Amino acid sequence: MLALVKDFSQRGVSLREVPRPEFSPYEVTVRVQAVGICGSDLRMFHEVKPGRKTIILGHELAGEIADIGEKVHGVKPGDRVATSICIGCASCRYCRKGYFNLCDKLEEIGVTIDGGMAEYVSVPARNVHRIPKSVTLEEATLADPLACSIRGLEMVSVQKDAWVTVLGPGTIGLLAVQIAKRVLRARVIVTGTREDRLALARQFGADHVVDVNHEDPVRFILDKTDGGADFAFEATGSGKALEDAFFSTKRNGSIVAMTVHKQVQINMEPVIRNELKVYGSICYNYKEFDQALDLIGKKKVDLEPFTRHLFPLREYDTAFAFAVSRQGIKAILKP
């Protein structure tokens, strides 16, 4: 079968003919029909880390079950499924509490083990989730980032009419805007640097958008919210944005940091003086993934702008270049 392989001894990826994967008694093989390109795929695309295991990329995948192991129950060949990314060991102290995303020996599909930028992928049966009838396979690839946004927002309890700032209108941020508006009924301000993304935020119901190139986001938010937002959802990866969240959230408010900041200088004073609560959120577990598929099935989120740009697997280089150019919001490969 064809697969997009990442060999970490060099930059880039290559399309290779590889054997169709085997499956254990507890695994299923999925015939992949759609797989999204994520920011983490773009990072790995360029990564050089000699010694790291060669893998097939792709974690935002959906398709049809082709084979099931003899111990698998609950799904059958032909079922339409999407896969959640985290494979916990099931025995460490975190897994035993249901925090598979925090597992001591965490494996991630398409990150540490073979993923779905290929014609077939084998995954543990517990990682496949049946897709509601009303959901297309392309839409189902968005269950992964949507589940991240759901988990992030669930770190805090957002009440109706609360002010939520979403910093960074990327995929995770724009999906968070939709949940905050359409599910939680909050009021939303979005900060960003790109006009097209801010326009999408408006389309998804944001009450206000701020282009930080032209306006001071902190002053804007303090002004619109009468002294500070109740919650901030940071999805930019920029230290400056996290600091903006600290300075524009009201006393005792909460901030969820969704992206990995490494070695940034941040003024922590408002966190202490205003008794802010700062949460980190990483990935998601089965529950949020099922919630995501359910919300997509109930048409609570508008995924049309995310499912417009489809590329055959063979045209992966065009698709990755498209994703890097950030012309559209999302590129989806069709193996």
Ligand SMILES: [Zn+2]
């Ligand atoms: Zn992803």
Ligand SMILES: [Zn+2]
């Ligand atoms: Zn574990």
